[in-house]
Amino acid sequence: MQARARTLGRERLRVIAIIALASLPLVLIETAIIGQQAQAGRESIAAGRLALVRSAAGAADGFVAGNLATLHALTQTRSIRGADVATVNTTLRPIIQNDPNWLTIGLSAADGWNLSSLTTAAHSVNIADRDYFQAAIGGKDGVGSVLVTRGTLNAKTIVLAVPVAFDNGTKGVLSGALALANIEKQLNDVVPGSAIDLRVIDRLGHQFIGPGSAADTLPDQNALPEVRQGLAGVSNTITSSDPAGRESLIAFAPAPLAGWVIVLSEPTTSAFALPDGLTRTAVLVTLIGILAALGIGWYLGGRVARSYADLEQSRTETETERFRLYEGLRHAPARVGMLLGPDLRFAIVSPAQLAQMGLTEKDVIGKRFADIDPEPGHRAVLEQVYRTGDPHIARESQTKVRLSTGATVDGYFNSTIVATRNASGAIDGVIYFAADVTDLVLGRKRVEELAAAVAGERDELLGRPFTGDFEAAPSGYVPRRPDGRPYEIRDFPINRALAGESVRGEEMLLHNPLRNEDLNILVSAAPVRRDGEIVAGVSVFQDITQLRAFERQRTEFFSMASHEIRTPVTAILLQLDLALRQISRGDSSNTEEMLRKARQRTKALAALINDLLDMSRLDVGKFALDLSDFDLATVARSAAEDYPTDENHPIRIIWSGGSLPIRGDGRRLVEVLENLLSNAVKYSPQGGAVTVEIGRERDNAVIRVRDEGLGVPEAERGQIFERFFRTSVAKPYGGVGLGLYISKEIVNRMGGDIVLESSGEKGSVFRVSLPLQPVAVPSPK
Numbered sequence: 001m002q003a004r005a006r007t008l009g010r011e012r013l014r015v016i017a018i019i020a021l022a023s024l025p026l027v028l029i030e031t032a033i034i035g036q037q038a039q040a041g042r043e044s045i046a047a048g049r050l051a052l053v054r055s056a057a058g059a060a061d062g063f064v065a066g067n068l069a070t071l072h073a074l075t076q077t078r079s080i081r082g083a084d085v086a087t088v089n090t091t092l093r094p095i096i097q098n099d100p101n102w103l104t105i106g107l108s109a110a111d112g113w114n115l116s117s118l119t120t121a122a123h124s125v126n127i128a129d130r131d132y133f134q135a136a137i138g139g140k141d142g143v144g145s146v147l148v149t150r151g152t153l154n155a156k157t158i159v160l161a162v163p164v165a166f167d168n169g170t171k172g173v174l175s176g177a178l179a180l181a182n183i184e185k186q187l188n189d190v191v192p193g194s195a196i197d198l199r200v201i202d203r204l205g206h207q208f209i210g211p212g213s214a215a216d217t218l219p220d221q222n223a224l225p226e227v228r229q230g231l232a233g234v235s236n237t238i239t240s241s242d243p244a245g246r247e248s249l250i251a252f253a254p255a256p257l258a259g260w261v262i263v264l265s266e267p268t269t270s271a272f273a274l275p276d277g278l279t280r281t282a283v284l285v286t287l288i289g290i291l292a293a294l295g296i297g298w299y300l301g302g303r304v305a306r307s308y309a310d311l312e313q314s315r316t317e318t319e320t321e322r323f324r325l326y327e328g329l330r331h332a333p334a335r336v337g338m339l340l341g342p343d344l345r346f347a348i349v350s351p352a353q354l355a356q357m358g359l360t361e362k363d364v365i366g367k368r369f370a371d372i373d374p375e376p377g378h379r380a381v382l383e384q385v386y387r388t389g390d391p392h393i394a395r396e397s398q399t400k401v402r403l404s405t406g407a408t409v410d411g412y413f414n415s416t417i418v419a420t421r422n423a424s425g426a427i428d429g430v431i432y433f434a435a436d437v438t439d440l441v442l443g444r445k446r447v448e449e450l451a452a453a454v455a456g457e458r459d460e461l462l463g464r465p466f467t468g469d470f471e472a473a474p475s476g477y478v479p480r481r482p483d484g485r486p487y488e489i490r491d492f493p494i495n496r497a498l499a500g501e502s503v504r505g506e507e508m509l510l511h512n513p514l515r516n517e518d519l520n521i522l523v524s525a526a527p528v529r530r531d532g533e534i535v536a537g538v539s540v541f542q543d544i545t546q547l548r549a550f551e552r553q554r555t556e557f558f559s560m561a562s563h564e565i566r567t568p569v570t571a572i573l574l575q576l577d578l579a580l581r582q583i584s585r586g587d588s589s590n591t592e593e594m595l596r597k598a599r600q601r602t603k604a605l606a607a608l609i610n611d612l613l614d615m616s617r618l619d620v621g622k623f624a625l626d627l628s629d630f631d632l633a634t635v636a637r638s639a640a641e642d643y644p645t646d647e648n649h650p651i652r653i654i655w656s657g658g659s660l661p662i663r664g665d666g667r668r669l670v671e672v673l674e675n676l677l678s679n680a681v682k683y684s685p686q687g688g689a690v691t692v693e694i695g696r697e698r699d700n701a702v703i704r705v706r707d708e709g710l711g712v713p714e715a716e717r718g719q720i721f722e723r724f725f726r727t728s729v730a731k732p733y734g735g736v737g738l739g740l741y742i743s744k745e746i747v748n749r750m751g752g753d754i755v756l757e758s759s760g761e762k763g764s765v766f767r768v769s770l771p772l773q774p775v776a777v778p779s780p781k
């Protein structure tokens with residue numbers, strides 16, 4: 001608020017200063033003009049007064065000259081020239097009677113004696129100034145002002161005197177007194193108005209027309225400068241102040257013939273009323289104008305300042321926001337636009353979108369959305385937001401994008417559309433913001449494809465079907481340490497690598513709780529450095545589940561094999577010890593039985609050792625067959641017949657007759673058959689017949705060995721030919737899980753195959769098939 005008041009004051013002063021500065025030269029010019037005009041007005045008025053007073057002086061002189069002429073004319077008359085007293089009056093009386101100017105006319109002798117009867121006695125005339133008479137005696141016209149007092153007459157007069165030359169050679173004077181009323185009237189007629197004082201002052205300084213004429217005394221009017229100058233023959237105008245301080249305009253002019261100074265005086269206030277009035281008005285008007293200008297300046301300054309302040313304030317509050325919004329919208333790295341009005345006309349559109357469409361702002365601003373984007377779906381969404389005011393938010397929505405080339409492509413956008421509202425809260429437009437996430441989405445899809453492909457490949461490698469979906473798989477596997485403890489996030493190899501550690505071949509268990517299986521993973525991780533700074537981490541996962549399983553099997557095998565070997569060796573030693581002891585005692589009743597058992601055990605041991613040897617030969621690729629052509633039927637029958645079975649497991653041979661010529665290793669084939677018979681007996685602990693079927697099927701010689709024993713659990717059937725594999729139900733019975741493995745190798749190498757044909761609670765059927773030789777071999781009947 002304080003800042004606002006300060007701004008207000010400052011702006012006011014600024015505007016007033018501007019107005020004052022602007023009007024200063026105007027005021028100066030106007031003052032000069034007014035002064036000049038006033039001066040000129042005064043001068044012209046003074047000049048007017050001067051002309052007036054000069055004409056008054058002229059009139060006075062004219063009056064005197066005219067009456068002197070009358071007197072001169074009379075001096076030429078006979079009665080005057082002849083000084084004929086008897087007739088002088090007859091000459092003079094009509095003049096006095098008919099000319100109101102003359103109060104009296106008289107003829108005097110040179111000695112001053114009146115000759116005419118019309119003259120008063122010389123003594124009765126109060127001659128204040130008699131030099132006019134002397135002048136006339138001297139031959140010149142004489143003029144003087146005189147106060148005439150006769151009877152009731154008591155008047156100031158002007159006396160004229162002219163010389164007279166009488167016929168008898170003497171001199172005289174014809175003189176007369178003129179009434180002043182006439183001349184006073186004439187002079188007053190010259191003076192306009194009532195404000196001007198007319199004064200007539202004679203050469204003695206006596207004022208005998210004007211306000212002071214009544215005074216009988218002779219005022220020292222010569223002291224007045226206008227009188228002094230006037231008597232010196234100068235006419236002029238002056239201004240002078242009286243003792244009371246009142247200033248007057250005085251115009252004066254001499255009337256030389258009359259010997260007067262005519263003075264016109266009036267107060268300057270009335271003389272210069274017009275120019276002074278105009279000047280005052282002009283000054284007043286100027287002052288009012290300036291004051292008005294300053295007042296307007298004060299008001300406007302306030303208005304301007306308030307506007308500034310408001311502007312500034314609104315700019316900081318609203319405009320700045322709008323500006324920022326506008327700029328933000330314009331420079332957003334996305335398709336951004338603002339559409340106003342029910343027909344959704346573009347008010348703002350981001351350069352990003354313009355560039356994509358190959359348009360300029362001019363092509364778009366003010367145009368309807370529908371004219372720019374023909375896609376009806378886009379418009380429908382915008383119109384819905386405009387209608388309902390509900391924002392529209394879409395993630396990765398697929399849409400057609402029109403490019404500047406005119407082509408349309410698929411794009412993915414994260415878009416938000418919101419309604420804008422005016423001050424009264426009504427919806428007046430929409431703003432849309434659509435970030436192009438096409439690259440992101442396509443990139444992710446590609447990664448998903450890759451991941452799926454990799455997952456598929458991995459599953460192929462691991463021999464397991466991939467059942468979970470991509471999203472679920474990583475979180476479904478819970479990494480644990482080999483001892484089963486869970487990992488802390490920071491102990492995770494990649495996180496340790498990111499912290500700078502090199503993790504070399506650390507084993508982890510990946511447990512999938514959904515399938516309840518564990519994978520053995522060997523993880524190595526290392527930091528990736530750029531300029532010494534860790535910018536990434538690399539970790540390599542190696543599935544070693546099979547390796548670990550194999551190691552486990554091998555460990556199991558060794559413990560089993562050592563058991564399988566130690567047990568018969570111990571038994572053999574025991575039997576042999578017993579036999580030796582009996583022989584030394586000379587008792588040989590059980591010796592043979594003991595030796596027989598020892599021999600049986602030794603045979604089993606030898607078979608086991610042979611199996612182990614065969615396995616290692618197979619491992620190093622040195623398992624060679626001794627091939628020859630022979631009749632399988634013969635070999636198989638004699639092997640089955642010779643097999644040392646017991647009474648619980650009678651061996652039945654079914655042979656449809658006919659030879660089965662094949663090429664192979666006969667001795668090895670007997671091993672295969674003996675192994676199958678041995679398993680049939682071993683895994684029929686309850687006893688049961690063992691059937692050997694010998695025959696041909698199409699181009700193959702086929703031997704089936706059927707028992708009535710335990711059978712192979714269905715889930716394990718696929719594995720029984722793997723080495724060391726033993727079914728879960730076979731564990732109580734001796735064996736190392738090598739027989740079927742070696743048998744399969746042998747038969748495969750002869751071009752045939754061995755399979756578990758069927759198995760169940762009623763026993764198992766193993767089938768050996770070998771390709772028949774095209775040429776029949778004669779059977780040894």
Ligand code: ADP
Pocket residue numbers: 675679680683707709710711712720725726727728729730734735736737738739740741764
């Ligand atoms: P071994 O008999 O020494 O364990 P083999 O390789 O001969 O090893 O057999 C592998 C496994 O196959 C046996 O452990 C047993 O579980 C199963 N098997 C083989 N023959 C039979 C059979 N006739 N009946 C049931 N199970 C059998």
